[in-house]
Amino acid sequence: MRALIIQHDHISLPGLIGERLAQRGYELEAVTIVPAGRRHAPTVDFSFPDPGGYDLIVPLGAPWSVDDEAIGGWVGGELKLLREAHALGIPVLGVCFGAQALATALGGSVERAAHAELGWLGIETDVPELVPPGPWFQSHYDRFTLPPGAVELARSTAGPQAYRIGRSLGVQFHPELTEEMLRMWLDHGLAQEARDQGLEPQDLLTRTRELGRGARRRTFDLVDAFLDRVARP
Template sequence: MSKSVYRVHYIQHVPYEGIGYIGEWVKENGCELSVTKIYEEHLFPNPETFDLLVVMGGPMGAYDEDIYPWLKGEKEFIRQAIDTDKAVLGICLGSQLIANVLGAKVYPAKEKEIGWWPVTFTGSIAQELFGSKEVSPAVFQWHGDTFDLPENTKLLASGNICPNQAFLYKENVLALQFHFEATEGSCNDIIDNGYDEQAVGKYIQPKVDILDGFCHIPESNRIMKTILDNLAKRL
Protein backbone atom coordinates (compact mmCIF):
# COMPACT_ATOMS: atom_id res chain seq x y z
CA MET A 1 0.00 0.00 0.00
CA SER A 2 1.50 3.30 -1.12
CA LYS A 3 0.04 5.41 1.71
CA SER A 4 0.53 4.99 5.46
CA VAL A 5 -3.21 5.56 5.97
CA TYR A 6 -5.58 4.70 3.14
CA ARG A 7 -8.89 6.60 3.23
CA VAL A 8 -12.01 4.87 1.90
CA HIS A 9 -15.36 6.56 1.33
CA TYR A 10 -18.41 4.64 0.14
CA ILE A 11 -21.88 5.50 -1.09
CA GLN A 12 -24.73 3.32 0.17
CA HIS A 13 -28.09 3.57 -1.60
CA VAL A 14 -30.29 1.33 0.58
CA PRO A 15 -29.92 0.12 4.19
CA TYR A 16 -29.61 -3.55 3.21
CA GLU A 17 -26.75 -3.23 0.71
CA GLY A 18 -23.51 -2.38 2.51
CA ILE A 19 -19.88 -2.96 1.63
CA GLY A 20 -19.63 -6.61 2.75
CA TYR A 21 -16.09 -7.97 2.64
CA ILE A 22 -14.70 -4.52 1.80
CA GLY A 23 -15.33 -3.61 5.44
CA GLU A 24 -13.09 -6.49 6.55
CA TRP A 25 -10.32 -5.34 4.20
CA VAL A 26 -10.59 -1.81 5.59
CA LYS A 27 -10.13 -3.09 9.15
CA GLU A 28 -7.27 -5.42 8.24
CA ASN A 29 -5.37 -2.56 6.59
CA GLY A 30 -6.08 0.09 9.25
CA CYS A 31 -7.87 2.33 6.75
CA GLU A 32 -10.04 5.30 7.54
CA LEU A 33 -13.66 4.70 6.54
CA SER A 34 -16.50 7.16 5.88
CA VAL A 35 -19.89 6.86 4.23
CA THR A 36 -22.58 8.81 2.42
CA LYS A 37 -25.99 7.21 2.95
CA ILE A 38 -28.21 8.32 0.10
CA TYR A 39 -31.37 7.25 1.96
CA GLU A 40 -30.60 9.76 4.72
CA GLU A 41 -30.00 13.49 4.56
CA HIS A 42 -26.50 13.81 3.17
CA LEU A 43 -23.76 15.96 1.72
CA PHE A 44 -20.99 14.57 -0.46
CA PRO A 45 -17.46 15.09 0.92
CA ASN A 46 -14.59 16.93 -0.73
CA PRO A 47 -12.69 14.38 -2.87
CA GLU A 48 -9.50 15.51 -1.17
CA THR A 49 -10.72 13.73 1.98
CA PHE A 50 -10.54 10.20 0.51
CA ASP A 51 -8.33 8.02 -1.68
CA LEU A 52 -10.84 5.39 -2.80
CA LEU A 53 -14.53 5.92 -3.57
CA VAL A 54 -16.73 2.81 -3.52
CA VAL A 55 -20.19 3.14 -5.07
CA MET A 56 -22.52 0.35 -4.00
CA GLY A 57 -25.64 -1.15 -5.53
CA GLY A 58 -29.36 -0.56 -5.18
CA PRO A 59 -32.69 -1.36 -6.86
CA MET A 60 -32.97 1.94 -8.72
CA GLY A 61 -31.82 2.49 -12.30
CA ALA A 62 -28.97 4.81 -13.25
CA TYR A 63 -31.38 6.48 -15.71
CA ASP A 64 -34.13 7.12 -13.13
CA GLU A 65 -33.33 10.77 -12.42
CA ASP A 66 -37.01 11.73 -12.72
CA ILE A 67 -37.88 9.29 -9.93
CA TYR A 68 -34.70 9.80 -7.89
CA PRO A 69 -33.52 13.41 -8.42
CA TRP A 70 -30.50 12.81 -6.18
CA LEU A 71 -28.97 10.68 -8.95
CA LYS A 72 -27.89 13.81 -10.78
CA GLY A 73 -25.88 15.05 -7.81
CA GLU A 74 -24.36 11.63 -7.23
CA LYS A 75 -23.24 11.38 -10.85
CA GLU A 76 -21.63 14.81 -10.59
CA PHE A 77 -19.80 13.68 -7.46
CA ILE A 78 -18.55 10.49 -9.17
CA ARG A 79 -17.39 12.58 -12.12
CA GLN A 80 -15.50 14.87 -9.76
CA ALA A 81 -13.80 11.89 -8.09
CA ILE A 82 -12.75 10.51 -11.47
CA ASP A 83 -11.49 13.88 -12.70
CA THR A 84 -9.35 14.31 -9.57
CA ASP A 85 -7.73 10.90 -10.18
CA LYS A 86 -9.21 9.15 -7.17
CA ALA A 87 -9.51 5.39 -7.25
CA VAL A 88 -13.18 4.58 -7.90
CA LEU A 89 -14.83 1.18 -7.55
CA GLY A 90 -18.43 0.75 -8.67
CA ILE A 91 -20.46 -2.38 -7.85
CA CYS A 92 -23.78 -3.29 -9.51
CA LEU A 93 -25.68 0.04 -9.65
CA GLY A 94 -22.32 1.67 -8.92
CA SER A 95 -20.85 0.17 -12.10
CA GLN A 96 -23.84 1.41 -14.10
CA LEU A 97 -23.43 4.92 -12.68
CA ILE A 98 -19.75 4.95 -13.65
CA ALA A 99 -20.63 3.77 -17.16
CA ASN A 100 -23.25 6.51 -17.46
CA VAL A 101 -20.88 9.18 -16.12
CA LEU A 102 -18.36 8.11 -18.79
CA GLY A 103 -20.95 8.62 -21.51
CA ALA A 104 -22.37 5.12 -22.00
CA LYS A 105 -26.02 4.11 -22.13
CA VAL A 106 -27.57 2.12 -19.25
CA TYR A 107 -30.76 0.16 -19.98
CA PRO A 108 -32.76 -2.97 -19.00
CA ALA A 109 -31.05 -6.24 -19.90
CA LYS A 110 -32.74 -9.04 -21.84
CA GLU A 111 -33.08 -11.03 -18.62
CA LYS A 112 -32.61 -10.36 -14.93
CA GLU A 113 -29.60 -12.12 -13.43
CA ILE A 114 -30.20 -13.17 -9.83
CA GLY A 115 -28.01 -15.76 -8.17
CA TRP A 116 -24.61 -17.29 -8.90
CA TRP A 117 -23.85 -17.00 -12.61
CA PRO A 118 -20.48 -17.22 -14.37
CA VAL A 119 -18.60 -14.41 -15.99
CA THR A 120 -15.60 -14.83 -18.27
CA PHE A 121 -12.50 -12.76 -17.63
CA THR A 122 -11.07 -11.19 -20.77
CA GLY A 123 -7.43 -10.29 -21.34
CA SER A 124 -4.24 -10.21 -19.30
CA ILE A 125 -5.26 -7.03 -17.44
CA ALA A 126 -8.20 -8.88 -15.88
CA GLN A 127 -5.97 -11.73 -14.78
CA GLU A 128 -3.51 -9.30 -13.22
CA LEU A 129 -6.09 -7.08 -11.51
CA PHE A 130 -8.25 -9.96 -10.26
CA GLY A 131 -5.38 -12.36 -9.52
CA SER A 132 -7.53 -15.33 -10.50
CA LYS A 133 -6.43 -18.51 -12.26
CA GLU A 134 -10.06 -19.41 -12.95
CA VAL A 135 -11.23 -17.90 -16.23
CA SER A 136 -15.01 -18.24 -15.69
CA PRO A 137 -15.91 -18.17 -11.98
CA ALA A 138 -19.45 -18.16 -10.62
CA VAL A 139 -20.16 -14.72 -9.13
CA PHE A 140 -23.07 -13.26 -7.19
CA GLN A 141 -25.33 -11.37 -9.60
CA TRP A 142 -28.38 -9.29 -8.70
CA HIS A 143 -29.36 -6.89 -11.47
CA GLY A 144 -31.86 -6.21 -14.20
CA ASP A 145 -29.94 -3.51 -16.06
CA THR A 146 -26.83 -3.51 -18.19
CA PHE A 147 -24.66 -0.92 -19.93
CA ASP A 148 -22.75 -0.27 -23.12
CA LEU A 149 -18.98 -0.21 -22.82
CA PRO A 150 -17.79 3.39 -22.41
CA GLU A 151 -15.16 4.75 -24.79
CA ASN A 152 -11.51 4.45 -23.76
CA THR A 153 -12.18 1.61 -21.34
CA LYS A 154 -10.92 -1.98 -21.22
CA LEU A 155 -13.44 -4.81 -21.01
CA LEU A 156 -12.47 -7.18 -18.17
CA ALA A 157 -15.39 -9.60 -17.91
CA SER A 158 -18.39 -10.66 -19.96
CA GLY A 159 -21.42 -12.94 -19.57
CA ASN A 160 -24.08 -14.70 -21.59
CA ILE A 161 -26.83 -12.18 -20.87
CA CYS A 162 -24.74 -9.05 -20.33
CA PRO A 163 -21.63 -8.90 -22.54
CA ASN A 164 -20.25 -5.98 -20.51
CA GLN A 165 -19.81 -7.17 -16.92
CA ALA A 166 -16.67 -5.31 -15.85
CA PHE A 167 -14.39 -2.63 -17.24
CA LEU A 168 -11.38 -0.51 -16.31
CA TYR A 169 -11.03 3.19 -17.07
CA LYS A 170 -7.49 4.58 -17.00
CA GLU A 171 -5.74 2.57 -14.29
CA ASN A 172 -7.83 3.31 -11.23
CA VAL A 173 -11.56 3.33 -12.09
CA LEU A 174 -13.10 -0.13 -11.97
CA ALA A 175 -16.72 -1.08 -12.65
CA LEU A 176 -18.09 -4.50 -11.59
CA GLN A 177 -21.65 -5.50 -12.46
CA PHE A 178 -21.41 -8.35 -9.92
CA HIS A 179 -20.53 -8.77 -6.24
CA PHE A 180 -17.04 -9.97 -5.30
CA GLU A 181 -17.65 -8.27 -1.93
CA ALA A 182 -20.52 -10.64 -1.12
CA THR A 183 -20.53 -12.31 2.29
CA GLU A 184 -23.13 -14.64 3.75
CA GLY A 185 -24.51 -11.72 5.74
CA SER A 186 -24.65 -9.29 2.81
CA CYS A 187 -26.21 -11.92 0.52
CA ASN A 188 -28.87 -12.74 3.09
CA ASP A 189 -29.64 -9.04 3.52
CA ILE A 190 -30.23 -8.66 -0.22
CA ILE A 191 -32.28 -11.87 -0.40
CA ASP A 192 -34.44 -10.88 2.57
CA ASN A 193 -35.14 -7.44 1.11
CA GLY A 194 -35.14 -8.00 -2.63
CA TYR A 195 -36.08 -11.55 -3.57
CA ASP A 196 -39.48 -11.94 -5.19
CA GLU A 197 -40.79 -15.48 -4.66
CA GLN A 198 -43.08 -14.99 -7.66
CA ALA A 199 -40.36 -13.83 -10.03
CA VAL A 200 -39.76 -16.20 -12.93
CA GLY A 201 -36.86 -16.05 -15.35
CA LYS A 202 -34.25 -18.25 -16.97
CA TYR A 203 -31.52 -16.53 -14.96
CA ILE A 204 -33.36 -16.14 -11.65
CA GLN A 205 -32.21 -18.92 -9.35
CA PRO A 206 -34.44 -20.44 -6.68
CA LYS A 207 -33.55 -19.22 -3.22
CA VAL A 208 -32.20 -22.64 -2.21
CA ASP A 209 -29.72 -22.56 -5.13
CA ILE A 210 -28.55 -19.09 -4.15
CA LEU A 211 -27.89 -20.31 -0.61
CA ASP A 212 -26.02 -23.36 -1.95
CA GLY A 213 -23.86 -20.94 -3.93
CA PHE A 214 -22.39 -19.52 -0.73
CA CYS A 215 -19.52 -21.96 -1.35
CA HIS A 216 -18.25 -19.42 -3.92
CA ILE A 217 -17.91 -16.62 -1.35
CA PRO A 218 -14.32 -17.34 -0.18
CA GLU A 219 -12.95 -17.14 -3.73
CA SER A 220 -14.99 -14.00 -4.47
CA ASN A 221 -13.59 -12.33 -1.36
CA ARG A 222 -10.05 -13.40 -2.25
CA ILE A 223 -10.45 -11.72 -5.63
CA MET A 224 -11.89 -8.59 -4.01
CA LYS A 225 -8.87 -8.45 -1.68
CA THR A 226 -6.56 -8.64 -4.71
CA ILE A 227 -8.53 -5.88 -6.45
CA LEU A 228 -8.36 -3.57 -3.43
CA ASP A 229 -4.65 -4.27 -2.91
CA ASN A 230 -3.99 -3.47 -6.57
CA LEU A 231 -6.05 -0.27 -6.54
CA ALA A 232 -4.17 0.87 -3.43
CA LYS A 233 -0.83 0.33 -5.17
CA ARG A 234 -1.88 2.54 -8.09
CA LEU A 235 -2.39 5.69 -6.03
Protein backbone atom coordinates (compact mmCIF):
# COMPACT_ATOMS: atom_id res chain seq x y z
CA MET A 1 0.00 0.00 0.00
CA ARG A 2 1.29 3.44 -0.94
CA ALA A 3 0.56 6.69 0.87
CA LEU A 4 1.32 10.08 -0.67
CA ILE A 5 2.40 12.55 2.03
CA ILE A 6 2.04 16.17 0.90
CA GLN A 7 4.50 18.32 2.86
CA HIS A 8 3.81 21.95 2.04
CA ASP A 9 7.13 23.10 3.48
CA HIS A 10 10.22 21.47 4.95
CA ILE A 11 9.03 21.56 8.57
CA SER A 12 5.52 20.20 7.98
CA LEU A 13 6.24 16.52 8.52
CA PRO A 14 4.04 13.43 8.99
CA GLY A 15 5.40 12.75 12.48
CA LEU A 16 3.22 10.40 14.51
CA ILE A 17 0.76 9.94 11.65
CA GLY A 18 3.53 8.71 9.39
CA GLU A 19 4.86 6.45 12.12
CA ARG A 20 1.50 4.76 12.58
CA LEU A 21 0.84 4.44 8.85
CA ALA A 22 4.20 2.71 8.44
CA GLN A 23 3.29 0.35 11.26
CA ARG A 24 0.03 -0.39 9.46
CA GLY A 25 1.91 -1.42 6.35
CA TYR A 26 1.95 1.74 4.25
CA GLU A 27 4.93 2.75 2.15
CA LEU A 28 5.25 6.51 2.58
CA GLU A 29 6.14 8.66 -0.40
CA ALA A 30 6.65 12.27 0.68
CA VAL A 31 6.75 15.29 -1.62
CA THR A 32 7.76 18.75 -0.40
CA ILE A 33 6.25 21.66 -2.30
CA VAL A 34 8.11 24.69 -0.94
CA PRO A 35 11.82 24.08 -0.18
CA ALA A 36 13.52 25.52 2.88
CA GLY A 37 14.98 28.51 1.09
CA ARG A 38 11.61 29.62 -0.31
CA ARG A 39 9.43 29.44 2.81
CA HIS A 40 9.05 33.23 2.83
CA ALA A 41 8.62 33.36 -0.94
CA PRO A 42 6.45 30.30 -1.63
CA THR A 43 5.52 31.13 -5.21
CA VAL A 44 7.13 28.04 -6.73
CA ASP A 45 6.34 25.73 -9.63
CA PHE A 46 5.28 22.26 -8.58
CA SER A 47 3.83 19.33 -10.48
CA PHE A 48 1.67 17.04 -8.36
CA PRO A 49 1.72 13.29 -9.02
CA ASP A 50 -1.27 11.35 -10.28
CA PRO A 51 -3.40 10.47 -7.24
CA GLY A 52 -4.48 7.25 -8.93
CA GLY A 53 -1.12 5.69 -8.09
CA TYR A 54 -1.76 5.79 -4.35
CA ASP A 55 -3.95 4.05 -1.79
CA LEU A 56 -4.03 7.02 0.60
CA ILE A 57 -3.24 10.74 0.46
CA VAL A 58 -2.23 12.82 3.49
CA PRO A 59 -1.98 16.60 2.92
CA LEU A 60 -0.38 18.15 6.00
CA GLY A 61 -0.31 21.63 7.53
CA ALA A 62 1.23 24.82 6.18
CA PRO A 63 2.04 28.34 7.38
CA TRP A 64 -0.20 29.86 4.69
CA SER A 65 -3.93 30.16 4.05
CA VAL A 66 -5.47 28.15 1.22
CA ASP A 67 -6.58 31.41 -0.42
CA ASP A 68 -3.21 33.15 0.06
CA GLU A 69 -2.15 34.76 -3.22
CA ALA A 70 1.47 33.82 -2.48
CA ILE A 71 0.72 30.13 -3.09
CA GLY A 72 -1.58 30.70 -6.03
CA GLY A 73 0.96 29.13 -8.38
CA TRP A 74 0.59 25.65 -6.89
CA VAL A 75 -2.43 25.40 -4.60
CA GLY A 76 -4.75 24.97 -7.59
CA GLY A 77 -2.83 21.85 -8.53
CA GLU A 78 -3.30 20.46 -5.04
CA LEU A 79 -7.04 21.17 -5.07
CA LYS A 80 -7.28 19.39 -8.41
CA LEU A 81 -5.43 16.37 -7.00
CA LEU A 82 -7.78 16.21 -4.02
CA ARG A 83 -10.88 16.45 -6.24
CA GLU A 84 -9.56 13.66 -8.42
CA ALA A 85 -8.73 11.52 -5.40
CA HIS A 86 -12.26 11.96 -4.07
CA ALA A 87 -13.77 11.09 -7.43
CA LEU A 88 -11.64 7.94 -7.57
CA GLY A 89 -12.59 6.93 -4.04
CA ILE A 90 -9.03 7.30 -2.74
CA PRO A 91 -9.07 8.12 1.00
CA VAL A 92 -7.63 11.44 2.16
CA LEU A 93 -6.56 12.29 5.71
CA GLY A 94 -6.31 16.09 5.72
CA VAL A 95 -4.51 17.83 8.58
CA CYS A 96 -5.06 21.54 9.35
CA PHE A 97 -4.23 23.23 6.00
CA GLY A 98 -4.77 19.84 4.40
CA ALA A 99 -8.28 19.63 5.86
CA GLN A 100 -9.01 23.16 4.67
CA ALA A 101 -7.69 22.34 1.20
CA LEU A 102 -9.83 19.19 0.98
CA ALA A 103 -12.92 21.12 2.07
CA THR A 104 -12.22 23.84 -0.50
CA ALA A 105 -11.55 21.32 -3.28
CA LEU A 106 -14.93 19.66 -2.70
CA GLY A 107 -17.05 22.81 -2.57
CA GLY A 108 -16.52 24.20 0.92
CA SER A 109 -14.38 27.20 1.76
CA VAL A 110 -11.85 28.67 4.13
CA GLU A 111 -12.42 31.76 6.24
CA ARG A 112 -10.95 33.46 9.28
CA ALA A 113 -11.70 31.53 12.46
CA ALA A 114 -13.71 33.07 15.28
CA HIS A 115 -10.39 33.33 17.11
CA ALA A 116 -6.90 31.89 16.79
CA GLU A 117 -6.05 28.62 18.52
CA LEU A 118 -2.55 27.78 19.70
CA GLY A 119 -1.48 25.12 22.17
CA TRP A 120 -2.97 21.95 23.62
CA LEU A 121 -6.76 22.24 23.65
CA GLY A 122 -9.71 19.92 23.99
CA ILE A 123 -12.49 19.68 21.42
CA GLU A 124 -16.15 18.70 21.48
CA THR A 125 -16.58 15.48 19.53
CA ASP A 126 -19.65 13.55 18.43
CA VAL A 127 -17.64 10.38 17.72
CA PRO A 128 -14.91 9.95 20.36
CA GLU A 129 -14.22 6.47 19.04
CA LEU A 130 -13.07 8.10 15.78
CA VAL A 131 -12.00 11.60 16.84
CA PRO A 132 -10.99 11.59 20.54
CA PRO A 133 -11.66 14.79 22.51
CA GLY A 134 -7.96 15.47 23.00
CA PRO A 135 -6.22 17.51 24.09
CA TRP A 136 -4.83 18.11 20.61
CA PHE A 137 -2.19 20.61 19.51
CA GLN A 138 -3.69 23.56 17.66
CA SER A 139 -1.98 26.21 15.55
CA HIS A 140 -4.30 28.02 13.16
CA TYR A 141 -6.06 31.28 12.35
CA ASP A 142 -8.43 29.97 9.67
CA ARG A 143 -11.29 27.49 9.68
CA PHE A 144 -13.03 25.48 6.99
CA THR A 145 -16.69 25.44 6.04
CA LEU A 146 -18.07 22.02 5.18
CA PRO A 147 -18.38 20.95 1.55
CA PRO A 148 -21.69 19.49 0.36
CA GLY A 149 -22.17 15.96 1.66
CA ALA A 150 -19.69 16.31 4.54
CA VAL A 151 -20.63 15.52 8.14
CA GLU A 152 -19.18 17.61 10.95
CA LEU A 153 -17.73 15.35 13.63
CA ALA A 154 -16.11 17.75 16.11
CA ARG A 155 -15.87 21.43 16.90
CA SER A 156 -14.47 24.10 19.22
CA THR A 157 -15.36 27.71 19.89
CA ALA A 158 -13.13 28.67 16.95
CA GLY A 159 -15.06 26.55 14.42
CA PRO A 160 -15.34 22.99 13.07
CA GLN A 161 -12.56 20.63 14.12
CA ALA A 162 -13.26 17.47 12.11
CA TYR A 163 -15.45 16.24 9.27
CA ARG A 164 -15.99 13.14 7.22
CA ILE A 165 -16.81 13.04 3.53
CA GLY A 166 -16.89 9.74 1.66
CA ARG A 167 -13.78 7.77 2.58
CA SER A 168 -11.93 10.88 3.77
CA LEU A 169 -11.41 12.68 7.07
CA GLY A 170 -10.30 16.24 7.72
CA VAL A 171 -9.06 17.49 11.11
CA GLN A 172 -8.20 21.06 12.05
CA PHE A 173 -5.72 20.10 14.78
CA HIS A 174 -2.24 18.53 14.55
CA PRO A 175 -2.23 14.86 15.60
CA GLU A 176 1.14 14.41 13.88
CA LEU A 177 3.01 16.73 16.27
CA THR A 178 6.14 15.62 18.10
CA GLU A 179 8.34 17.64 20.44
CA GLU A 180 11.08 17.76 17.79
CA MET A 181 8.63 19.14 15.23
CA LEU A 182 7.36 21.78 17.66
CA ARG A 183 10.93 22.95 18.24
CA MET A 184 11.31 23.47 14.48
CA TRP A 185 8.01 25.33 14.28
CA LEU A 186 9.01 27.60 17.16
CA ASP A 187 12.35 28.33 15.50
CA HIS A 188 10.57 29.28 12.27
CA GLY A 189 8.16 31.86 13.60
CA LEU A 190 5.75 30.10 15.96
CA ALA A 191 7.62 31.35 19.03
CA GLN A 192 6.77 34.95 18.16
CA GLU A 193 3.19 34.00 17.32
CA ALA A 194 2.92 32.39 20.76
CA ARG A 195 4.25 35.52 22.49
CA ASP A 196 1.81 37.64 20.49
CA GLN A 197 -0.98 35.53 21.99
CA GLY A 198 0.38 35.84 25.52
CA LEU A 199 1.93 32.37 25.59
CA GLU A 200 5.47 31.31 26.46
CA PRO A 201 7.15 29.06 23.87
CA GLN A 202 8.89 27.09 26.61
CA ASP A 203 5.52 26.35 28.20
CA LEU A 204 4.32 24.86 24.90
CA LEU A 205 7.38 22.60 24.81
CA THR A 206 6.95 21.56 28.42
CA ARG A 207 3.28 20.75 27.88
CA THR A 208 4.14 18.78 24.75
CA ARG A 209 6.66 16.73 26.69
CA GLU A 210 4.18 16.11 29.51
CA LEU A 211 1.44 14.98 27.11
CA GLY A 212 3.75 13.01 24.83
CA ARG A 213 2.72 9.46 25.70
CA GLY A 214 -1.00 10.20 25.74
CA ALA A 215 -0.83 12.25 22.55
CA ARG A 216 0.96 9.41 20.79
CA ARG A 217 -1.72 6.95 21.85
CA ARG A 218 -4.53 9.29 20.73
CA THR A 219 -2.92 9.81 17.34
CA PHE A 220 -2.48 6.08 16.82
CA ASP A 221 -6.12 5.55 17.83
CA LEU A 222 -7.26 8.24 15.39
CA VAL A 223 -5.23 6.79 12.52
CA ASP A 224 -6.46 3.28 13.26
CA ALA A 225 -10.09 4.40 13.43
CA PHE A 226 -9.71 6.37 10.21
CA LEU A 227 -8.25 3.39 8.36
CA ASP A 228 -10.70 0.87 9.81
CA ARG A 229 -13.91 2.91 9.87
CA VAL A 230 -13.62 5.62 7.21
CA ALA A 231 -11.03 4.69 4.58
CA ARG A 232 -12.06 1.07 4.18
CA PRO A 233 -14.14 0.32 1.05
